[in-house]
Amino acid sequence: MMTEYNRHFEKILDFLGIYQELMDCHLVDFITEGLWDKCLPEKLRSELENIDNDNIWAENNADTELNNFIQLTRSLSLESCSAVVCVDDLPKLLPQFFKERSIENRFIRSKSEFMNIKKSYEIEILGKVIAQTTLSTHSLVIDAGAGKAYLSTYLSEHFDIPVLAIDSSSVCYESAINRQEKIQKRKRSLTKVQYIVQKLDDTTNYNEMVNTCYPDWGINRNLILTGLHTCGMLVHSVIKAFLHTKDINLLLVVPCCYHLADETLSGCWNFSKNARMLAQQSIERSRHNKDLSPSLFYRAVLQVILHSMGYYNAKIGRGGPLNNFADYAKYALSKIGLDKEQIPSTYALQKIYQNHIHFKLRLRLFQMLRIYMSSVIEAAIMLDRIIFLQNNIQCSKVAVIRLFNPTLSPRCYGIIATKLIQ
Numbered sequence: 001m002m003t004e005y006n007r008h009f010e011k012i013l014d015f016l017g018i019y020q021e022l023m024d025c026h027l028v029d030f031i032t033e034g035l036w037d038k039c040l041p042e043k044l045r046s047e048l049e050n051i052d053n054d055n056i057w058a059e060n061n062a063d064t065e066l067n068n069f070i071q072l073t074r075s076l077s078l079e080s081c082s083a084v085v086c087v088d089d090l091p092k093l094l095p096q097f098f099k100e101r102s103i104e105n106r107f108i109r110s111k112s113e114f115m116n117i118k119k120s121y122e123i124e125i126l127g128k129v130i131a132q133t134t135l136s137t138h139s140l141v142i143d144a145g146a147g148k149a150y151l152s153t154y155l156s157e158h159f160d161i162p163v164l165a166i167d168s169s170s171v172c173y174e175s176a177i178n179r180q181e182k183i184q185k186r187k188r189s190l191t192k193v194q195y196i197v198q199k200l201d202d203t204t205n206y207n208e209m210v211n212t213c214y215p216d217w218g219i220n221r222n223l224i225l226t227g228l229h230t231c232g233m234l235v236h237s238v239i240k241a242f243l244h245t246k247d248i249n250l251l252l253v254v255p256c257c258y259h260l261a262d263e264t265l266s267g268c269w270n271f272s273k274n275a276r277m278l279a280q281q282s283i284e285r286s287r288h289n290k291d292l293s294p295s296l297f298y299r300a301v302l303q304v305i306l307h308s309m310g311y312y313n314a315k316i317g318r319g320g321p322l323n324n325f326a327d328y329a330k331y332a333l334s335k336i337g338l339d340k341e342q343i344p345s346t347y348a349l350q351k352i353y354q355n356h357i358h359f360k361l362r363l364r365l366f367q368m369l370r371i372y373m374s375s376v377i378e379a380a381i382m383l384d385r386i387i388f389l390q391n392n393i394q395c396s397k398v399a400v401i402r403l404f405n406p407t408l409s410p411r412c413y414g415i416i417a418t419k420l421i422q
Contacts, residue, residue, distance in 0.1 A: 003390060004083035005400075009383040012076050012376055013269055023373055024272045030300040030363050031356060032307050040366070044069060048365050070372055077375035078382060078413055084400045087129060093397060094418060097133040097250060115150055118408055123154050125403050126228055126254065126414070131159045133250060139222035140164065140214060142248070144200055144238045145230050149176035149193060156192040157183060163192060164213055168199040201237050206245050227253045229411060232260025239265065239385060242417065243392055250418050254403065256411040258381050265388035269380065279381055281374035282410035295320070297363050298328045301356050305329065305344070311336065325353040382413055389417050396420045 016023060022039040029035060036045065044065040051066070078084050091098040115123065134141055134155070143152045146165035153176070155161040167173060173195055180191050194213035198204070206225070210217060225238055225248045235255040242251040259276040271279075286292075299316065306314050320331040326349040333343045344352070382400055389398045396418045404412035 004081065005383055005386050005390065008076070008081045008083070009268070009380065009387060012380045012383070015072065015076055015376060016269070016380065019373065022370060023275045023278060023377065026274050027296055027363065027367060028299050028303045030303075030366065031359055032300075032303050036359075036362050036366060040369075041065075048362070051365065069369065073372040073376050076379060078379045078400060078402070079375070081379065081383075081400070084402055084413070086402050087125070090129065090401070090416075093399060094133070094250075094416075097136050097418070099136040119150055122228060122254075122404060122409055123150050126226075126252075127151060127154045127158075129403075130224065130226055130252065131155060131161060133252075134161050134224055135159065137222045137224075137249070139224045139249070140210065140217055142166065142206055142210070142223055142225045144225060144227040144241075144253075145234050146176070146195070146227075147172050148179060149195060151226070151228050152176075152193045152195075153180055153183065153191065160192065162214060162217070163194070164210055165193055165195045166198055166200060166209065167195075168197065170197050173197045200234055202240050204237065204241060206241055207247060210247075221247070222250075223248045224250045224252070226251075229254055229256040231255075231257040233262070235261065235385065235415075236263075236265055239389065239415075239417075242419075243389075243394055248419075250416070252401075252414055252416045254411060254414040255382070255385070258378065261381070264381075264384045266384045266391075268384065268387075271377065271381065275377055276381070278370055278374050279377040280410075281371045282406065283371055283375055284407040285410060286368075286371045292364055292367055294322050295328070296367065297360050298322070298325050299332075300359070300363060301325065301353055302329055302332055304356065305333075305349075305352060309342075324350075326350050378413075382415070385415055389415070394419050 019039075025033070025035050025039055027035075040048070047065045074080060085093055130141060130151070133139070141152070141155060141161055141163045143149065143163055143165045146152050146167045147169075149163075149165040149167075149172075152163040152165035155163050165176065167176075176195055180193065184191060196209055196213065198209070206223070210223065223245070225242050225245075227234070227238060230238060230253045235253060238253055239251065242248050258279040259273060261276065262273075264270060295318075302316070306312070314336050316332045316335060320335075321327040326346040329349045330343055330346075334340075386398055386400055389395050398415075398417045401414045401416050402412055403414050406412040
């Protein structure tokens with residue numbers, strides 16, 4: 001039987017098939033490749049060519065091509081998917097993991113424990129869910145891609161939960177140990193966190209690591225696998241580990257860095273790197289900031305200059321002065337190795353810029369459309385993983401969970417899954 005996730009996913013794939021060129025393009029080629037004409041449907045393009053320059057982020061209910069496009073992208077986002085659950089829905093979705101009496105009274109805020117506001121906020125929300133499920137099932141937590149072990153330490157310090165924190169970075173390990181020592185010295189407490197430095201992939205043996213670090217635990221007891229902002233392909237590895245490791249009974253991960261995952265799990269669609277990068281954009285933040293960085297248009301004009309000089313694959317990267325185009329161009333051209341005498345004069349650079357200034361509003365509108373698409377691509381990437389889990393006979397419950405406020409934490413969705421009781 002087709003689930004709501006499958007239906008939503010199919011609608012997304014239909015949409016992305018229509019707007020694939022808009023999704024896959026790169027803004028540096030906006031002028032040189034004629035992306036305005038190449039990537040936009042004629043009706044939408046014609047309407048945008050006559051749009052008012054003021055407040056291009058304004059939305060209304062008018063029957064226009066732009067508003068129809070915006071409303072369609074919104075309807076295809078995870079925000080509009082009826083199967084997405086919120087934190088308050090979890091006790092009904094997973095009653096076996098919420099048998100413990102509410103931990104609200106035990107919940108301690110973490111802002112003073114060496115974290116910035118965003119990280120503290122995320123740890124409070126996710127930590128509460130993990131603590132509730134762990135205490136209800138007397139589980140041990142595996143924190144995959146633990147970084148500096150913020151989540152691991154929080155669970156141990158405030159809820160006395162044993163945690164195996166695993167990360168591939170020795171630098172993160174040293175930072176985590178230093179942080180734990182500071183907290184223990186201040187609180188005069190012992191930690192139940194064991195930290196391992198190891199690369200995580202599809203072959204990782206989590207049972208073996210638990211047995212090594214917690215020899216008295218007994219591997220036939222419950223394990224919970226989690227990760228906050230689990231980067232790129234690590235998400236795929238932990239999903240497969242959840243399915244293949246019989247003692248891991250609950251998975252709760254918050255994916256991020258979509259651009260680092262170069263394949264899908266369901267095989268329904270392969271996303272280009274540009275599309276995966278676009279999925280990283282935040283509509284909420286873009287709407288709040290309104291103006292795009294001048295570097296986007298500067299780089300598109302610079303591409304015209306680079307092509308005229310025979311450079312077609314130049315890598316400029318970030319940085320450089322943004323007070324005016326001439327200074328930016330001189331910085332960029334010197335960065336790729338041009339001698340001073342090869343770099344056009346300030347007057348020549350400014351003239352080139354003025355000759356292309358009419359593209360500026362169009363690029364802003366073009367990027368606005370792409371940012372609206374970002375939530376659709378994010379939904380596709382997340383649902384690809386959900387459907388892969390759904391199709392596995394071991395899974396009992398699978399859901400996308402909205403955990404965070406997207407303005408503060410753009411990667412606000414998690415994946416939660418449980419196994420059938422054997």
